[in-house]
Amino acid sequence: MSFTTGLRCRECGRAYPIEPIYVCEVCFGSLEVVYDYASIKQHISREKIAAGPNSMWRYKELLPVGDDIVDINAGFTPLVKAENLGRALGLKQLYLKNDCVNPSYSFKDRVVAVASTKAREFKFEAIACASTGNLACSVAAHAARAGMKSYVFIPSDLEQGKILGAAIYGPTLVAVEGNYDQVNRLCSELAEKYPWAFVNINIRPFYAEGSKTLAYEVAEQLGWRAPDNAVVPVASGSLFNKIWKGLNEFHDLGLIGPVKTRMFVTQATGCSPVATAHESGSNIIRPVKPQTIAKSLAIGNPADGYYALKTIRESGGGAAMSTDPEIVDGMKLLAETEGIFAETAGGVVIAGLKRLVTSGAIKENELTVAYITGNGLKTLEAIQDSVVKPILIKPDINSFEAALGLKIAATVERNKRQVD
Numbered sequence: 064m065s066f067t068t069g070l071r072c073r074e075c076g077r078a079y080p081i082e083p084i085y086v087c088e089v090c091f092g093s094l095e096v097v098y099d100y101a102s103i104k105q106h107i108s109r110e111k112i113a114a115g116p117n118s119m120w121r122y123k124e125l126l127p128v129g130d131d132i133v134d135i136n137a138g139f140t141p142l143v144k145a146e147n148l149g150r151a152l153g154l155k156q157l158y159l160k161n162d163c164v165n166p167s168y169s170f171k172d173r174v175v176a177v178a179s180t181k182a183r184e185f186k187f188e189a190i191a192c193a194s195t196g197n198l199a200c201s202v203a204a205h206a207a208r209a210g211m212k213s214y215v216f217i218p219s220d221l222e223q224g225k226i227l228g229a230a231i232y233g234p235t236l237v238a239v240e241g242n243y244d245q246v247n248r249l250c251s252e253l254a255e256k257y258p259w260a261f262v263n264i265n266i267r268p269f270y271a272e273g274s275k276t277l278a279y280e281v282a283e284q285l286g287w288r289a290p291d292n293a294v295v296p297v298a299s300g301s302l303f304n305k306i307w308k309g310l311n312e313f314h315d316l317g318l319i320g321p322v323k324t325r326m327f328v329t330q331a332t333g334c335s336p337v338a339t340a341h342e343s344g345s346n347i348i349r350p351v352k353p354q355t356i357a358k359s360l361a362i363g364n365p366a367d368g369y370y371a372l373k374t375i376r377e378s379g380g381g382a383a384m385s386t387d388p389e390i391v392d393g394m395k396l397l398a399e400t401e402g403i404f405a406e407t408a409g410g411v412v413i414a415g416l417k418r419l420v421t422s423g424a425i426k427e428n429e430l431t432v433a434y435i436t437g438n439g440l441k442t443l444e445a446i447q448d449s450v451v452k453p454i455l456i457k458p459d460i461n462s463f464e465a466a467l468g469l470k471i472a473a474t475v476e477r478n479k480r481q482v483d
Contacts, residue, residue, distance in 0.1 A: 066103045067127040070094040070268055073370070081127075083185050083260065085267045093366070094268045096127045104316050109287060112279075112318075119173050119276040125312060126177055126276075127269045133179040133209045137165050137172035138276050142284040142432070147400035148413075152420050156430040158290070159397075160281055163405055167204045167228065168438035169197035169359075170302065174273035175262055179205040181269040182260030189214055191259040193250040195243050195298065195359045196225030197406075197437050202262060203232035214259060216246050222358060224441035242353055244364050263299075267366075274302045278309025281432055282319050289314070289322045291429040292380075294416050296408040296436055297328045297337050298360040300367030306434070307374045326380035327424070328371060329415030331355035331390060331407075337368045338382035341375055348372070356387045356445045357407040359437060381424050385414035391449050393417070394439060404439035412436075 070079040074092030085094050107124050115121030119138025141161045149157035162170040175198065182190050189212035192202045199215040206213030213234035217226070218241060230236055239246045247264075254261040262270045282289055289310045295303045307326050313319045330338045333355030336348050348368035353361035365371070375382060385393065393413030398404050405412075412433050419425045439446070454470060456462040 064106075064124075065127060065129050066099045066106075066124055067096055068099050069097045071097045083181075083187075083265045085265055096268050096272055098125070098127075100312075100315065107316060107318070109283075109318060112283065119176060119273070119280075122276055122279045125279070125309075127272055128177060128180045129184060131180070131183065133176060133183060133205050135166045135172065135176070135204060135208050137176050139280055140164050142281060143401060143403070145401050145433075148397065151396065151400055152417055153427055154420060154425070154431055155428055156291075158281075158285075158430070158432045159401065159403065160277060160432055160434045161403055162277070162434070162436050163403060163409075163438040167197075167200040168441065169201065169406075170274070170277065170434075170436040171197045171201040172204075173276050174198075174270045175201040175205045177273040178202075178260065178262035178266055178270035179209050179211070181266050182211070182262070183209055185260065185266070187258060187260035188212065189257075189259045191250070191253070191257075191261045192216065192263055193243065193247040193261070194229075194263075195361055196221050196228075196441065197359055198263065199229035199234075199236070200225060200232075200441075203229045203234040203236075206234065207232045216250050216253075218242055218246055218358075220358075222442050222444055224443055228441055243362050244350070271301045271305055274305035275309030275312065277302070277434065278306040279313060282310060282313050285430070285432075287319050289319055289324045290432040291323065292325050292327060292425050292431040294327045294329060294412055294419065294425075294431065294433040296357075296360055296411050296434065297330050297365070297371060298362040298408075299365045300337060300369075300371035302434075302436070303328060303371050304367055304374050307378060324378060326374050326378040327415070327419060328375060328380070328382040329411050330382070330384055331357040331360055331411055332384045332386050333357075334361045334363055335384045336363065336365060337371050338384045340368070340372055341382040346372060355390075355407075356442075357390055357411050358442075359406060359408045360411060381419065383415035383418040383422075383424075385411055385418065389414040389417075391446055394446055395449065397435070398439070403435060405435045406437040406439050406442040407445050408437050409435045409439070410445075 072087035390410035393410035
């Protein structure tokens, strides 16, 4: 059973049927899914959700799919009380939503689970995407599970971990000489010509809804309440907006109390069109050419950037930007304090969170959730020159103790120089 009733333009409100379309033919605004919330309210409860599967599908009534789902067991990932990191940053109620542990190691499994299900419902012959990396892995994995072909288009300079992470599932993998925005433009043209479900283009309205499950899970895992602050990495802006939407849906359905969550955008300085617009007080997202190690966030012309600005302002939130060295430091701090190895987007979140705490935007006693969206094994290049190297010894105790003594002496000398 699906509780979707159609699609609607986010700008002019024009109604459309449930079809693989994504742009309003009148004003060219983007389309979103419309639900019958009155019926959903009759079929959903805290008890029914809690009794559901330990995956994102425990919230199936709030997703635009029927019963024949494509499932690789995405979602219901850990919400970690980050006491060590909290002490380091000066926060007493810090939680990490760890989506590094999804089946293809990023939050993209949530959106692609919905998109691949719709692709099969619409009887497309293949699943496809334009990707900065994580989406490529997830599309290829879900296509394999669904028994469908997949076509994955990526920038040619993508990290090797993400290329291999997609290639293992056997897609047609196409490396394009250009940045993500150029890849996306190419895929928009291909979507007009080939009978393929481009998950983030012609079935984008359905695909985007999968991100709401990150809001649902956090609210449930916090004991059926919304956090005070949500700190989210932003690329297209869709994830950010859907977390806000999901929290408000839960409130409207009577599952949680009032939503007073402040939504915070985090971006890399080298690709920060949303954060820059917010800080300047502008409603215009000015496209940029990405120059950052955070390739998964390197979307210079974000499709949902304008709506992300609206979410920031509606929620009373804010934004933070981080340099590449700060991103690496954020990755290391997260790993060294909480044992979570996140990709560069995670470094963006932790570095941004640090700035927000330092500036006073986020207070010590506020319940704050930071969203960690992808696994660090996919972006090894970013930190390979910044971590400790192995100590080389001969296979005897004397060699070990001599090397250990040298390491201790070097550490003492380094700390002394830092104090001086």
